[in-house]
Each structure stands twice: as C-alpha cells, then as structure tokens.
Amino acid sequence: MARWIIWTTACLISVSSLLVIPLQSSAGESLDQMARSSLTQTAKETIAGSSAAKPLPDLRSETTLTASINNWRAVLAREAGFESWQSAVWSSFPLGPGTHGWGVILTDHGREVGYMIVHATENGSFRLTEYGTGDHPLFSLNTLYRSLVQQELIPATIPYSAFVQNETIQLNRLYMNALTAVWKVKIHNQAYYFDAKSGELLPLKEDPSPKLTNLPITESILKGPATTVQHPSFDPYDRLPWVQGTPLPLTQPKQLQDALGQSDKLTYVTELYDGQVTLPLAILGYQQWESGEAYLTLDHEGYRYVQLKDALTQGHVYR
Known part of the structure; x- marks a missing residue:
C-alpha cells in the first residue's frame, strides 16, 4: 500500500453516516450488490434525497447512463492493459x-478488474472523471474489508459475506474530486476514514470539505485508439525531490509530454x-484520446487515470 506523510489535527465533530450500495449493473451483479439487494429501495431514496438540495439536470434516462458506461467500457477494452474489460460486467452506485x-466497479469472473467515476454534465450527458485498472478499484468493499481487519476494527473471523450484510457497520462513500475519495466507516458510534483506493486509515476527524460544486460542462467522448505513453513504475520514496x-x-498537456520525454x-x-x-505517486505516463480527452496515468495501487487538467490543478510534478 502507498505510504503517507501525515499531519494530524485535533477536531472532534460528530457526523451521521449513510449506507450507499450499488444501484444498477450490466449483465451480472457484484458480490456486494447481491448481498445487499434487499436494500435497493433505501438507496433509491438516498438519490431522491440528494437531489432535493440541488436538482439534477435532465439525465434523459437511466438507459443513457448505462449506454455511456457500456460505450466507455468497450472503447477502453480495446486498449493495452484493459483486456479483462472485454468480458467484464459492472455495477454502479451513487457517490452521495x-x-x-x-x-462503477468492473468484475471479470468474480474478480475486480477496474473502475470508473462518472459525473452528470450541465446538458444532461455524462463525463468520465477518472478510471483505472487492477484489483484495487476505487470504493472496493474488498479493499475496505481487508483494511478493517488489518486495523482490528472488525474480527478476522468475520467472513467477507457477513461483513457486507452487517448493517451495524455504517458505510458512506465520500467523493470530493479526483484523489480526494474516502470511505467513512462508523462502528459503535465511532467514525473512521479510509482512503477509497489504497484502504489506508486516514487521520481525519470529520468529513473532508466538499469541493464538487459545479457540474462539468462537456461530456466525455472517447475515440480510439488512444495515444498512450507509459513508463515503468518506481518508488517515489527512493528519490525525494x-x-x-x-x-x-x-x-x-504539451508541457507534461515534454517533461516525460526528458x-x-x-x-x-x-x-x-x-x-x-x-x-506522492509515480507518474506512469498519460492517455490521450482523439477527441482531446487527456488523462494522467498514476501508480496508485494499480493504474489510475485522472483527467490531466484536474490533476495539474490539484497537485505538482517533480523531476
């Protein structure tokens, strides 16, 4: 798992938790979707409640969202490193x-192989905010389960199937922006925060400040094949510039391309x-699509592709 440099602050704020579960899937269902299928109506009510403060744009229909996800999956599956997506099924869940x-979590023959994060746009279409490959997809219940056991917050004797059905453990997915994604777990009225990708326990005492205030304007149109630049991974702690x-x-983007060439x-x-x-994360390269969409490729418990412009706004690059 990634290592962290942590500064803790002392603040205690009690915040209620909300259990969020997958709502829809493609040809198959993930394990946690089947385990919690009886709570689907609760999740639907969650969406209805979330839209009360700020109405959603006209999303046209669930079919449109499904079609967008299926299209992105098919296009990405033709790229190197995404071969397992060709036969993968997916399940989705609201981000809060x-x-x-x-x-969206993609599963191939019962094994998690990747994920997507999708947001609605102003005109009712959808934008692919980030995506990734590997067996540690964003907001994986498998990763969270392992972390809770390692932190001795739940007994190792509790099997995964029992964990996903345990309603006394309250879960909430918090997605603020790319790289600010957190599991909030409430056990015995005590809240814990875990990084949604690596499963690392975070030094948080309250929910991160929300940063997603405006809907993106343009939709994501992936036209391939993509121009992909990929370098070997390395440990960013080996050198500390x-x-x-x-x-x-x-x-x-051109400046990053030049820097990667050097x-x-x-x-x-x-x-x-x-x-x-x-x-700190190793930069593996980037993926540029014919439509102009560009994603920075990072090594974060697997390949993580975040929109390049967002990444350059939220962080810095060191040689």
Whole structure:
C-alpha cells in the first residue's frame, strides 16, 4: 500500500453516516450488490434525497447512463492493459449528496478488474472523471474489508459475506474530486476514514470539505485508439525531490509530454485534507484520446487515470 506523510489535527465533530450500495449493473451483479439487494429501495431514496438540495439536470434516462458506461467500457477494452474489460460486467452506485456522480466497479469472473467515476454534465450527458485498472478499484468493499481487519476494527473471523450484510457497520462513500475519495466507516458510534483506493486509515476527524460544486460542462467522448505513453513504475520514496525541491511549472498537456520525454521518473504530489496528508505517486505516463480527452496515468495501487487538467490543478510534478 502507498505510504503517507501525515499531519494530524485535533477536531472532534460528530457526523451521521449513510449506507450507499450499488444501484444498477450490466449483465451480472457484484458480490456486494447481491448481498445487499434487499436494500435497493433505501438507496433509491438516498438519490431522491440528494437531489432535493440541488436538482439534477435532465439525465434523459437511466438507459443513457448505462449506454455511456457500456460505450466507455468497450472503447477502453480495446486498449493495452484493459483486456479483462472485454468480458467484464459492472455495477454502479451513487457517490452521495451533491456530487451528481456515480462509481462503477468492473468484475471479470468474480474478480475486480477496474473502475470508473462518472459525473452528470450541465446538458444532461455524462463525463468520465477518472478510471483505472487492477484489483484495487476505487470504493472496493474488498479493499475496505481487508483494511478493517488489518486495523482490528472488525474480527478476522468475520467472513467477507457477513461483513457486507452487517448493517451495524455504517458505510458512506465520500467523493470530493479526483484523489480526494474516502470511505467513512462508523462502528459503535465511532467514525473512521479510509482512503477509497489504497484502504489506508486516514487521520481525519470529520468529513473532508466538499469541493464538487459545479457540474462539468462537456461530456466525455472517447475515440480510439488512444495515444498512450507509459513508463515503468518506481518508488517515489527512493528519490525525494518532492520534499524540498521545486515543482516543474506545468500547466498544459504539451508541457507534461515534454517533461516525460526528458525523464521517465516524474513524481506527482498532492496535498490532501487541508495539508494533513501528502500523497506522492509515480507518474506512469498519460492517455490521450482523439477527441482531446487527456488523462494522467498514476501508480496508485494499480493504474489510475485522472483527467490531466484536474490533476495539474490539484497537485505538482517533480523531476
């Protein structure tokens, strides 16, 4: 798992938790969807409640969202590294009040192989905010289960199937923006926060400040094949220019392309949760689509593709 540099702050705020579960799937269902299928109506009520404060745009129909996800899956499945997506099924879940977004986990023969994060746009279409491959997809209940056992917050004797059905453990997915994604877990009235990708226990005492305030304007149209630049991974802790060094002045995709041409060991660093956590990640390259969509490729418990412009806004790159 990724290592963290952590600064803790002392603040105690009691916040209620909300259990969020998958709502829809493609040809098959994930294990946690089947285990909690009886709670589907509760999840639907959650969506209805989340839209009360700020109405959703006209999303046309669930069919449109399903079609968008299926299209992205099919296009990505033709790219190197995404071969397991060709036969994968997917399940989706809402990301919580005010986000107008959904998470998607892809499963191939019972094994988690990737994820997508989707948000509604102003005109009622959808934007692919980020995606990734590997067996640690964003908001994986499998990863969370392992972390809770390792932190001795639940007994190791509790099997996974019993964990996903245990309604006394309250779960809430909190997605603020790319790289700010958190599991909030409430056990015996005590709240714990875990990174939604790595499963690391975070030093948070309250929910992160929401940052997703405006809907994206344009939809994501992936036209392939993509131009993919990929370098070998490395441990960002082997070299520490990001501790005292000066970040590269990168604001445009072309500048990142030039920097990757000069060095195959660039580190992306972002400060999270008001400076409580510094997260350094190896930059593996980027993926550029014919439509102009560009995603930065990071090594974060698997390949993580985040929109390049968002990443350059939220963090810095070091050589």
